[in-house]
Amino acid sequence: MSKEKFDYFINGEKGKYEVIIGLEVHAQVLSNSKLFSGSSTKFGAHPNNQVSLIDSAFPGMLPVINEECIKQAIKTGLGLNAKINNYSVFDRKNYFYADLPQGYQISQYKNPIVGEGKVLLDMPYGSKEIGIERLHLEQDAGKSIHDMDPSNTYVDLNRSGIALMEIVSKPDLRSPDEVNAYIKKLRTIMRYLGTCDGNMQEGSLRADVNVSVRKTDDKKLGTRCEIKNVNSIKFMQMAIEYEANRQVGLLEEGKKISQETRLFDTKKNETRSMRSKEDAHDYRYFPDPDLLPLKLEQQLIEDLKKSLPELPDNKKERFIKDYGLNSYEANVLVSEKEISNYYEEVAKLSDKKLAATWMMGDLFAMLNEKGLNISKSPISAKNFAELIQSIKSGEISGRIAKEVFEIMVESGDNPKKIIDSKDMKQQSDPKELEKMIKDILTKNKDKVDQYKAGKEKLFGFFVGQVMKSSGGKANPQLTNEILKKLLKG
Amino acid sequence: MTDITNQSLKEIIESIKSKKISSLDLTKSYIKNIEGAKKLNTFVTTTFDQALDKAKEFDSKPNYEQTLPGIPLAVKDLFCTENIKTTAGSNILNNFIPSYESTVTKNLWDNGAFLLGKLNCDEFAMGSSNETSFYGNVINPVGDKLVPGGSSGGSSSALAANLTPATIGTDTGGSIRQPASFTGIVGLKPTYGLCSRWGIVAFASSLDQAGPMTKTVTDCAIMLEAMSSFDEKDSTSINKKKEFYSKNLKDSIKGLKIGIPKEYRVNNMPKEIDELWEKGKKILKDLGAKLIDISLPHTKYALPTYYIVAPAEASSNLARYDGVRYGHRSEKGKDLIEMYENTRSEGFGDEVKRRILIGTYVLSSGYYDAYYLKAQKVRQLIKKDFDDNFTKVDAILTPSTPSSAFKIGEKTKDPVSMYLNDIFTVPVNLAGLPALSLPAGFDKQGYPLGLQLIGKALDEQKILNIGYAFEKNCGFKNKIKKWWS
Structure with a gap:
């Protein structure tokens, strides 16, 4: 099998560009309860029916780590051939939003639970290794619903506090096809492990896509733009395609790309600026004082390693x-x-x-x-x-x-x-077949003569007759052999 | 007839057990006192009807085995109480009625006590004089124009005025010990993690700790026994066996080594504080303790460190008060952002806003390393100072505060001079250690002064023992006259 060559480049007047892509995948941890509370994580419940006092951030409520989620993250890390960090820290990421009850998201910033790893992709041009930068655990936010009332926003906190794994890749992806293969591979690994159901429709797998472009002979990475929260592989591919071409267009015009966060409009098939680097949130990360640093026993990691499928x-x-x-x-x-x-x-x-x-x-x-x-x-x-x-x-x-x-x-x-x-057994008895074929040849003497005179195309006709007469059950290989033998004689 | 409310918690429990008084009569006595003490402004909410019902219930089926049999208690309004309004002294929680009970108060009720009412405090426990409360300042029964200390000012004032037989407060940087000192009572800040923080309105999570405020050291031991517990719902709670502090209370301190840190002699400290300290040293020495001069070199950085760490955590802890799910919500504003701005502008008072701003600033990118991170490092050094010295000494004796109670309004214009009041108390919170404030004497105006005993982590029994011995030999008697009714 000859291998195809990698060929995803954008050709401009001023040169040939390659597209550099990195993904931040948010994978919902498969667990019965949320990351820091006992609430159920079942999808599709009536709004605000799976919300504890902790998830809705009532005064004096405190988070307690759900051990199951920790194990799931470790298993995923092991599945990504990654380093498991025996010491990790939960931090607060501070920002205001109506569906973020605490006013901060508990996440991991400087010390994630999983460090560097790798994922292998099988591409038509050979196998390709994609580096994993890190995997960390964090809480999901609730959901703001803007279209139920003309003047009010409704908030559903069922999702608030559900455990997510953010899996950050290195900027090793080079095409929408590779992104497709990467997401599918991640999903396969997590499904094997039973750590994430990978259901994109239900939002259990979403991604932020970082895209930059550079001329193929450039060593330095270009300025990247981040496309937020894309929830299907198809949309990711469309967004990358659009965004890469937009960036090349700017460079071709001699303009600069400004680092920013963009949104993908699935209806218009385009990305739009959401906020620039200057307006970026200052999340004021600091270690969550309600939670002690997470120290993992090596034995737990070894036991989980042994339990991997x-x-x-x-x-x-x-x-x-x-x-x-x-x-x-x-x-x-x-x-x-x-x-x-x-x-x-x-x-x-x-x-x-x-x-x-x-x-x-x-x-x-x-x-x-x-x-x-x-x-x-x-x-x-x-x-x-x-x-x-x-x-x-x-x-x-x-x-x-x-x-x-x-x-x-x-x-x-x-x-x-x-x-x-249904009496569908193949006729494979050579004697019976030969008898049947002889009959057919006798009945079609004229055609036999023509065949012998050189009209070899008629061979197919004889096969057809055999099949017809046997109700399609004649063993084709045997039929061929016998026909050839008899027609020679 | 002697007024039962003059007695210590221990004496009251004995009276209940020996049936000298019923829980109902006891409760009525306190209600009468409370109704006559409105001037002090100690209560935000009273729960008299409920208390009377609980008292009757106790009397009809008394269980004398409990630690606090049929005892009515008022608690700081920072503890969430089921179906009872809990305000944290703030307008933003003016209408907040929790559906849950804090672990600490639940422990008290499980031990036989019941709620008399919720006590005023500085807004979100941010203050040293109880002047930042949305419900107005509390008055110190020691004197008409005096602050009761803070933030547990309602608690200290109510106890000193015999409005509750004992009470509980929270201490983030001195909020139990400083008001205890200002009102001539006993206050204990336990080891961080000994009492659950679950259900307590958070100020600064890594520093907050609930503790007892009582008339005597014995009462303090009884209350600590009742309120402390390991709690799975608080990840920072310490998993240890229950201790019986009151039963194990001993007044023999012979041979114990008491550290005297030189850094606690600060500039411009009133002579009376120095004299009080000397008096304390002499009492302990006479009881057979050995005094050892020690150094806690990073003490001078404790206050600035505290005023970075505490506001940083507070700025994040208070983000949840956004008007979306509970509490005050402004009617003004055309969108979400304006609703937030108006809600929080109307809901929070000046001191809380000041600390949110400080906290937001020290955590901001570009300032984080210089402030928050540096403060965390200094915090480790402060802790190490204590650890190093606790290999040499059993406890450390210091003054509780650099002055006696000050006048209402005296420091409100100058936050820094207000913050300086916590100079002797904050190091203990930063290090997570237990510390007991004991009433020890008076200044020349006759205002009470306290001494502080600092112990090793989880060494509550030892500092209670020293305090118990000290109390017996100090002869402190509160001079409060009932001028308010």
Whole structure:
């Protein structure tokens, strides 16, 4: 397989520009209760029904760290091959907003719980390592609702205090495709770990995108702009595309880029200035005196390390080694834990390679069309394996297999049962086949003569006749062999 | 008949236990006193009906095993009390009724006490004279024109005027010990983390600590026993076994080493304070203690350090009072920002605004390192001064305040001279140590003066013991005459 070349550049009059992207991903921690209170974190509850006195910052209320969230952050850090900091500090980030009840967000500033790590991406031009700068824990804010009343803003504090992991990448990403691969990879890792459900529609995964551009021969990074709170991969890609071109446009005109925070307008597909560096908030970070510094026992980290499931990178390697898959196939099949589990179940009972081909082809197409997750597949892994085995053993042809597959989708039945009851078994007995073919050749003597005279295209006609006469069940390979043999004679 | 309200908490408990008095009659006596003492302006809220009900309830089913059986208590209005208005002395909480009870007050009620009312204090506990309260200044029963100290001024005044048999305050930089000293009572600031901060309106989280204010050291031990506890809801609470301070109270201090820090002799300190200190030293020496001269070299930086750390934390702690969810909300303003501005302008008083501004300033980018970070470093040095010396001494004796109670209005125009009142008390808060203020004498005007005993962290029993021995031999008697009714 020839590798493609990386090719995401913007060509201007004055040169060729590369796009430098860094992401700050906010991933909601999977936990039953909030970071510093006992309130539930369930999505979709009635507004302000999951709010404790702590979340709404009543006088005298104090935060208490939820140990579960700490463990989840450590696991995520380990999954990102990152350094876990035995000493970290919760700070207050001070600013006023109606949906921020305390008047400050409890976050981690100078001493995050997780330090540098890395994530591997499989790109068409090879594998690429993206550096992780840090991961820290912080509280989510509530939600301001501006469109329920013409003159008032409503506030829903259900989200207030929910634990978020902010995962900050190094500026190592170079294209919207890499951003897509990076977010998906992060999501896969966190889903494997069970630390974040990665559900972007529900806001459990959002990102701030930092974009800058520079001429390809420049060593220095350009001035960056931060695009706030983009909540889908598609919008991230659109925002980067727009923003990078905007910046190149400015540079081409000889103008300077000013460091600022921008918003992405999904309707107009453009980014707009929100505030400049000069107007940037002074958050007045300082250690939260209500919380002691977080000191982690090395033993806890070791125990969590031991409890980690097999992660996608390792699983991929194993799939290549044990199942003989190529890199692309392995990548697809480890992209979700459920998919990899399904595949392994099928592969254990049938042909590994054929199983991969059929899963990535017909099975995925069907699931996609029906909008189903693999865990809801109408075909069980066991039945799917039997289907693959029936193909492999020559019991049914690939063409018949597609029919059987359709019936399996509708009925959920076992393929053997379908094949038997509908008499779909492939005709693979050479003697019987030869007898049938001889009959066909006899009936079409004129065509045989033409074929022998050199009209070799007629071979297909004979195959068609065999299939027709066998009701599509003739083993195609055998049919070919026998036909060739008889036509020679 | 002797007035029961003149007695100590211990004596009152004994009277209840021996059925000399019912909880109801006791409660009525205090209510009568309170109603006759409106001039002192000690109460923000009274809960007489509820108190009378609780007293009757106790009398009908008395449980004498409790530490505070059937005892009515008034508490500083900084403790959140369930379904009872809690103001922190501020207009911004003028209408605030908590749905929850602070851990400390809950501990008191669980030990048999009940609420008599909420006591006036400086707004958000920011003040040294109880003149910053939205509910007006409190008057010291020692004298008509005198401040009772602050911020627990309502507490000190009410106790000294026999309006409650004991009380509790909070101490961030001296707010229990200084008013105790000004009114001739006992006040203890416990080790940081001994009493839960949960449910106490926060001023400066790393310094705030609740503690007892009582007539005697024994009473102080009883109250501390009742109010302290480990609390999972406060991450800075210390997880330790419950101590029985009153049962273990001993008056033998023979052989104990008492440190006398030279840095506590400040310029322009009135001669009377010096004499009082000498008197204290002599009493302890006569009881067999050994006096050792020590040095706490960073003491002079304590006050400036305190006035950076405390306002920094306060500026952030008070951000929640924004008019959105509870408390005062201004009707004026066309958008969210204007609503905030008007709410906070109307809701906070001058001293609170001053400290929010100082706190915001010292945390701002460009100033953080020079102020907040530097202050944190100095704080460590101050703590180290104490740690170093506590390897050599059992306790440290100092004056509680550099002067006696001053006149109302005397220092309100000059915040710095007001802040200087805390010069002997703030180092202890910065170091998180326990300190006991004991009434020890009078100045030439007849105003009470206090001495302070500082202990090692969690060494409350020892300083209570020293205080107990001191009290027996000092012969201090409050000279308060009931002039206000």
